[in-house]
Amino acid sequence: MNLQQLWHFYFRIPLLYRLFLTVIILMFLFGVLIHFVEPESFPTIFDGVWWAFVTGSTVGYGDYVPLSTIGRMMAILLILAGGGLVTFYMATVSAKTVNLEHDFSKGKVKYNGKAHIIFVGWNERTKQLLHQVQERHSEQSIVLIDQTLGSIPDQDYNIHFIRGDATEDETLRKANIKEANCVVITSDPSKNEREADQQSILTTVAIRGNNPNVTIITEILTKDQTINATRAGADSVIRSNDFMSTLFYHELFRDEPVEPFDLILELFSNQQFKEVELPKHLEGKTFLDTSDYLVASEQILVGIRRNGELIINPPFQKIIAAEDTLIVLSKLD
Incomplete structure (x- = not known):
């Protein structure tokens, strides 16, 4: 590599690293020179380099001092050149730190971790889910993607925020x-149901194209778009409208009068989803019969898992098989 190539390579280095390298070279150069100029005052090269750093940074311990005229002239040059350079370097480091913090809060910094969960969309469902995950799995890393937020939503949440469109690579x-490890796609509350579902499906396609192995959970609002979400690559499709309709149905026909809206408001803070084995006497019964039986024990039947496939809110007349697992909503243990 000739001098011109070396010079071009030097200026291709990022500014922060270039300044640091320049400071090191300059201090080493002055340290070597002062050692040869005044070997009695600076017995070793390391002593000279130490003096150069102390003097150039304007700390000035005074443990090593040049005594000759040439040595003192070198000290003056070091203070003028090295002091300014070190000050500029420290100011640059500070500015970079502030800019990095600003970019992080604005969602511009890339996430470099692994085995994380990605939430797409910031809304009340995301807030509740985020709270539950961090409360029970505090070690889990979470990345939030949203294009409507101007900055990280809440400093209390331990999340990495990325501002942008999740359909873009x-x-x-x-x-x-x-x-x-997993991506959760929630529906955009600012769009109508059909547009929100189209956006969720397009996001699913983009994510599946970038990672064929990641688990994708997609929220769909309209029933006729469920199959399209599955075709797009979703491993699980959550039909939130159907779930809420089922919840209203069960509360309307409870024996004891309750306030349905009060129960809904309390739902996500006091209850949890879990899988339970199907009781023997319910084998061959309909989804509605099984649901009515569980309501008596204050459990809401949400769906079933059959042969590894998650089926949320199947038709009421669907027959429950012996190998099925029940997905229920019950009080926290």
């Missing part, structure tokens, strides 16, 4: 989609 790369 660049945004997904910033979220390190290839190393993610």
